[in-house]
Amino acid sequence: MTLSTTLEACVRNELRYAVEGIESANQSEKILGQRIVAVITFRHCLQSVRQNQATEAHFTPLIDALQQTLTLGGLKANSRHTMVNALSSLCRRTKYLPRHVKVSASSAATICLGPHPYITHLPNKDVFHRVPHQGRFVQIERYRAKSDAQESNTEQLIHDIIIRFNYSNEGLLPFLGAHQDVERDFRTTYLISHHRQSSGIRDYTFNRRGVRSLSLLKALLKALDFLHSNGIAHGRLKPSEVVVDDAGRARLLGLGLGVLASADGGVSLAVADCVPLGEYMWMSPELLRAHRDGELLVPTAAGDIYSFALLAYEIFTGKNSFPEIGSHRSAIIGIQKLFKAVVDNDERPTKPAEGSTAYTHHGMTDDIWNMIQDCWAPEPAERPSARDILNRPFMIVPDS
Structure with missing residues (x-):
């Protein structure tokens, strides 16, 4: 989607919301005024873009107006998705952050x-x-x-x-x-x-007996479902990205790569150089294969589900998914072995023994193990979505 098309959509949306607000008197004069200013800003920049005269002086107020519109709310999911995509692109182009996003923190x-x-x-x-x-x-x-x-x-x-x-x-x-x-x-x-008083998920699960591991998984799945339903792939799901707050609820520290699918079927951010070597252990087979073949690495919702399966395995067993590979002295040899094991041979972690702490301390069941296996299936299309997993009968547990 071109910038011109995006701006036209912004103008239409803001005009509609302003008219609806006037007709139903359901918005304050301040909000109506802000929406009208946004329309004028979008139109002015749209005209400059069409005439190939757009400069940084045009984009700065446009960025602020886009963020203001998003903050005011009322947008449908598709409109919001388009606007966030455009905002991210403009901010990266100009290296300018919207004033609404900036926090005063002199210390x-x-x-x-x-x-x-x-x-x-x-x-x-x-x-x-x-x-x-x-x-x-x-x-x-x-x-x-x-x-x-x-x-x-x-x-x-x-x-x-x-x-x-x-x-x-x-x-x-x-x-x-x-x-x-x-x-x-x-x-x-x-x-x-x-700030939320919290612990890393590894420390939280490894050092406590009777941890409600299934509740931790449910909280993570809800967060992933929210991201995926908004067209966002996390792309970096691993233990260091998850904390458990003082109420025992798992939370994502951030959005990882936060890759937004764009309207033209691509992604809003090229991520070829954004995956560090230390994250190979959590990458799905299709991403490992793409890296080995020199292709662009594009995180997906299905890739997040694969990483979730490895994370679930660690939560229940307290063990690394591929300990013999991760502990190899040579990182290059370790990565080569990982490619061979995961991509070529479809190897996955082994099922914990019944009577192990996975069962006695953390609540592992056959239903949970089957879910983990479904999530790390070799083909992305074979993996369930976060919402599909949440709807399975064994996931109906009280929130922690």
């Missing part, structure tokens, strides 16, 4: 540069917990840029911010916005979320 840099007692080091970012901010505690994420992939890292970070700000769900850690010490300088960008 962020000081906190993240100085000593901090609650910090988690992940492969691509540092996460600071329990940071005081405006009378409450927040969580701050500081990404570590790689000099050899600065541009792709910046685009992924911008995309992550836009997607997380515009899609919220109880299965996702609530996202407040982003702070930049210097506008458009993404080396000093901090992502700020509500």
Whole structure:
């Protein structure tokens, strides 16, 4: 879908909502005024695009108007999907974040540069917990840029911010916005979320007896169902992306790659360089095959379900899915063995023995094992959707 077509759709949507608001008097004067301003902004930029005269001066107010429209709500799923896609594309093109997304946090840099007692080091970012901010505690994420992939890292970070700000769900850690010490300088960008007292899912399940593992899976499936129903593939589902809050509910830390399917059948973000080597263990056979063949890696909902199966296996067994491969001294040889095992030989983790802690401590059943096997089926089309799994009889358990 071209920018011109997207802007025309935005104009139609905003005009319709403004007219409906006036006719039914169900919107305040302030909201109606904001929608009218958005229409004028969209029309002005549309005219410039058609005349090939669009400059950064046109796109900055357009980006703010698009985000304002999304924040006001009332959009149907398809319209929202189109608008978020356009917003992400424009923000990555201009390296500009909407003003609605920006959070004032003057202490962020000081906190993240100085000593901090609650910090988690992940492969691509540092996460600071329990940071005081405006009378409450927040969580701050500081990404570590790689000099050899600065541009792709910046685009992924911008995309992550836009997607997380515009899609919220109880299965996702609530996202407040982003702070930049210097506008458009993404080396000093901090992502700020509500702080929830939480544990990594590995620590939570490995160190406790009687953990309601099925409830953890149900919460994760609800989060995945929300993402997939909005056309979003996570693409990086693994233990470090999941926490368990103080109420015992599993939540996704973020949206992973947050890949949005675009209207023309492609994806909104090229992800060929966005999958680190350390994530091979969680990649589906089709992604491993694509990487081996030098093709573009495009995360999908079916790929998320495969990763979910491996995560479920770890939750119930406390074991790595492929320990003999993951512990290999040579990463290159380990990856080659993984390709051979998963792609060529369709090997998967073995079923835990009855009487093992998977059954006695974590509630493994034959129904759950069959579900795991269905989810890591070799062919993507053979895997169930998150919603299909949630509708299985054994998944009808009280929320934790």
